[in-house]
Amino acid sequence: MKQGPAVPSRARSNGLPARELRALYGRMLLIRRVEEQLGRLFADGEIPGFIHLSIGQEAVAAGVGAALEPRDTAASTHRGHGHAIAKGVDLDRFFLELLGKQDGLCRGRGGSMHVADLSIGMLGANGIVGAGLPIAVGSAIAHQVRKTGAVAVAFFGDGALAEGAVHESLNLAALWKLPFLAVCENNGWGEFSPTDRQLAATLEGLAAAYNLPWTDVDGNDVEAVTLAARHVVAEARAGRPQVLECRTTRVRGHFEGDPQKYRSTEEASAMAARDPLAIAVKALAALGVGEASLQPEAAEIDARIAAAVARARAGALPGMAQARAGVYA
Amino acid sequence: MKQGPAVPSRARSNGLPARELRALYGRMLLIRRVEEQLGRLFADGEIPGFIHLSIGQEAVAAGVGAALEPRDTAASTHRGHGHAIAKGVDLDRFFLELLGKQDGLCRGRGGSMHVADLSIGMLGANGIVGAGLPIAVGSAIAHQVRKTGAVAVAFFGDGALAEGAVHESLNLAALWKLPFLAVCENNGWGEFSPTDRQLAATLEGLAAAYNLPWTDVDGNDVEAVTLAARHVVAEARAGRPQVLECRTTRVRGHFEGDPQKYRSTEEASAMAARDPLAIAVKALAALGVGEASLQPEAAEIDARIAAAVARARAGALPGMAQARAGVYA
Amino acid sequence: MAETRFARAINQALADAMAADASVILLGEDIAAPGGPFSVTRGLLDKFGADRVRDTPIAEAVIVGASVGAAMGGLKPVVEIMFMDFVTLAMDALVNQAAKARFMFGDQTTVPMVLRTPHGGGLNAGPQHSQCLEAWLAHVPGLKVVCPSNPADAYALLRAAIDDPNPVIFVENKALYAMKGELPDPPPSDRLGVARTARPGRDATIVSYGAAVHTALKAAEALARESVEAEVIDLRSLQPWDEAAVLASLARTHRLVVAHEAVEAFGVGAEIAARMADVGFDELDGPIVRVGAPFMPVPFGKTLEAEYVPSADAVAAAVRRTLA
Amino acid sequence: MAETRFARAINQALADAMAADASVILLGEDIAAPGGPFSVTRGLLDKFGADRVRDTPIAEAVIVGASVGAAMGGLKPVVEIMFMDFVTLAMDALVNQAAKARFMFGDQTTVPMVLRTPHGGGLNAGPQHSQCLEAWLAHVPGLKVVCPSNPADAYALLRAAIDDPNPVIFVENKALYAMKGELPDPPPSDRLGVARTARPGRDATIVSYGAAVHTALKAAEALARESVEAEVIDLRSLQPWDEAAVLASLARTHRLVVAHEAVEAFGVGAEIAARMADVGFDELDGPIVRVGAPFMPVPFGKTLEAEYVPSADAVAAAVRRTLA
């Protein structure tokens, strides 16, 4: 974890207790298995629309999610499944939504790009690149005015840094000292193009320009992400808005079905070496938690997902009349 | 002149020859007298709409204008009279436009906020804060693709830094190494509010973030502006886009008629001490050009303006039929 | 009963709403300390403090986007966009976020925000400071659009807009800010979507809203001198609009004119006319005539703009044409 | 004559225009190396080089705004906005800059740019990736709006749009990309503003554009089985639109239906209907019926979206209603 100049330099802390790391591993595994299951369902034509999987980025969602309290709010992106799961979304209603069913989180009207669960402060995935930041800024204003003591987090990709709304948001958050945390998932790609061909700036430089403390972390190391996130969330809660940059890896295509002709095999092997689950397994082993002891949890997760998928498949389709009635409150 | 780290440090140069400084003074005086005349015409109800005067900021327009070639292009702001005059706009057609007459630069359809003269590369004042930058970026793309050898300049105010389009523009200019120069007229105000209450960032920091060389100059010292502008224009022409920040003073209200209750008398006296014309007069005196010798030019300018105003007053009103025919080419 | 200016009625509606509900906050450029470019928000900072009355940076996208997030977070933001022309910079927040959040999140949330913005010409403010763009927003499911024509309605409709759980665009014609009118005491309350008969008549119906209502009334006066009694309907709310009221009037008069300041082509009037050409077809005894601005940007020059803004003469001529 | 897909016809129009005129350049997100999200621009980078075919950052406001500046500077930019829903981020550049530059600068300049963008549902892409927002742009003086329904028109209209000295919005219905059709050799040329009779008929006129033309044709087939001969007019160009062609058809059929995929309320059809309720009033023997999407965001779910997009049944029912 490397920190920007505005934050007191702080050595990588002593690390997390095994119990906590294990829970984080479980959360990541849940996200991974959900994403894999979604990939299969999509390939089989069971999921309408398009879906963007977060495989390889699970440590960001799990680590930041672990640092948040239930009252905290989070706005997400098109690649938002992990964020929703980490915030604690109900898995049944999540799958129901992805399959476009009546009892889905969004009653089948939003799908993957709009998964939201306001009851747990999950303000929604978003189909518009960069659009989550203004919403999270507004949520932070609400926290500030209403003195909720909560923090608002915006997840966004590195490609989003080119969008003007992101800058307007960073400026406003800094200016008004909002309880706001911007979490960049820097996976090096914006769709089919490397982001270094899209951006002349670094987030480090931009954060410095806005006087926002910037923290850089290996986004595939869930322990590092969690520790960094705890720090920045606490700072943001105290009215010192923060930027957290997580270097991570988009293992799959931009969306499912993307043939990825634009990527090299070297990148694939480099990504494999950075698999967040493998990194966590290694760290757990060092703490004496062997791989075998993690098996029961994996089985549990798979069963949970299978049940959710079964329920989702059996779910009723939404009716047009109710949908039309939902346009206005 | 203070320069950002990316530009080789360069001591304030030996200064301009008296002849050049005198010409710059003349240009500034022309802008000043035009603005004063516009202020009177506005107060008398002869100018429709609202007008934003650049009194106190003449050195920026004159200095940057002097560093530009005729083929160079410039996009301006709502406070654009000085830019247009410095680029070499025809004074008769300028006044005709401000009075809304048929033979005005824009045939009386645009007025103060839209003064343009494409024949001299003046791409237009703009009523939308920040909107000149994307247009200048596009002009720079045209220069690059068409290999015109020209530079595109965008003037903008400090308040505009909060607009997302400005960031998108800086990023694109830097990324594509466009022949582009961003000139910030930092007068400390955005309408009726100080910009330090609107911005968490400095332009220095933002330019650094985008890897754009940043040059800071006393925007009320025309000699300093000219020297700095020559340097940054040459750099931009070579495909190294630049940012020039000019610290200047908005002497009048945001627009004419603004009672300015929000400003202190101290500010007024501080501004008076920084009057760009007085600074130039002093510099000229040091070069042996006495104030008295400047009088004939002043008289000439006043006569030129008087003639332009007379013509503008006598100008025909535009007809609706021709205006309607101008919507499409 | 007190004679109150239009701008002042809006100010009072904001003050009363803020006093009644601590979750109402104001956001906008120069609305707090300076009291707003048209002085509409004057004094509210002093009354309610800097936490609730916020001067923002010049950054339309984020202030509207943040209003969506704040509205989803328990506040009722009222955000000002200085000129309606600048909503161009906030369309994603309005259209893709505010309008859709309730629907696309499956009724989980409401977005109780109001966006106030002035439209219209008359100030020679030129092509980028005069546009009437309400037709865009009326086309967007999830948004409501309101446009009052007088101080009492401005008060009542703004209170209703703030109380509404949905995002409401509140459009204020700049030419009306100085208009005086009676503001009843206690001030009026209302709900959105209900039109008002501004002048009764039996020979033709003129449907209008905002400042153009006064143009329509002037036309009706002129027509009355020719013994043509035109009924003037003030829509007040454009989305939803009061189809039943328009149809009822048409059923009496059998002639329809729609007048507004916005560009005629693809404007709000097109929807009214199209709808009446369907559900009101059997009532029509003459063509539906629209009066709106010509298909050109709002010109700056005095004489050009004066010709540009639809006149009472044009409205009267339209009525005569449908009666011919 | 060659059978060509819609997307491929657009690709060929771009290639031919670029070969014919060195000032034509392409800008957009992932259009160059990746060949475009819908493969419309595939191969053009290789043919014309990175100077003229540019992958941009994800920054809609500046890429459209820069297109305006580039167009004023002697280029003819064709900029792609990946989904029409994202024009919300570029409305200032389109509406306040591109549309007005010629007028407000007193005819000094032209803005020969084209903005290509896909609209429409059918992919279950949900509320922020499916909208048809062309009515907004048709309401803006200074813009032209085009929406082809088949490969040959896509080619011809895109060439015409690129040649046009004004800013043109070129709307491509996503559901048509895979459609095959004849592309004459040499390929067709055309001018903007001219409608086409897609199917002649004497009993009723169905005015449509884009993908909905095929819906209208299907409806006409069904109606023909009931001995109702509906004439289908494909507008092709929405701003300007071919009022004379619609009026001429109406003068033969005396019944009018307008069908499009966009939301019905305040949509393009409102203008067509309103205009015909005025200039075509004497020709009308029945109500003007519009068919458009219901007033709701485009839903994601398969069955919901299928019900949402206007069907041939709905168009046929509309024709029956106006004939009743």
Ligand SMILES: Cc1ncc(C[n+]2csc(CCOP(=O)(O)OP(=O)(O)O)c2C)c(N)n1
């Ligand atoms: C405003 C807008 N422009 C373009 C798109 C299309 N798009 C969807 S995701 C994406 C790439 C985003 O890259 P990044 O922000 O880095 O996120 P990642 O996909 O890498 O997680 C693009 C261009 C969009 N959804 N919204």
Ligand SMILES: Cc1ncc(C[n+]2csc(CCOP(=O)(O)OP(=O)(O)O)c2C)c(N)n1
């Ligand atoms: C997009 C937009 N928002 C708001 C305004 C209203 N407005 C006009 S000038 C101005 C202040 C601009 O400040 P700055 O850029 O510093 O320029 P200055 O007036 O100081 O020269 C504002 C807010 C506008 N014209 N356009």
Ligand SMILES: [Mg+2]
């Ligand atoms: Mg990325």
Ligand SMILES: [Mg+2]
């Ligand atoms: Mg300023």
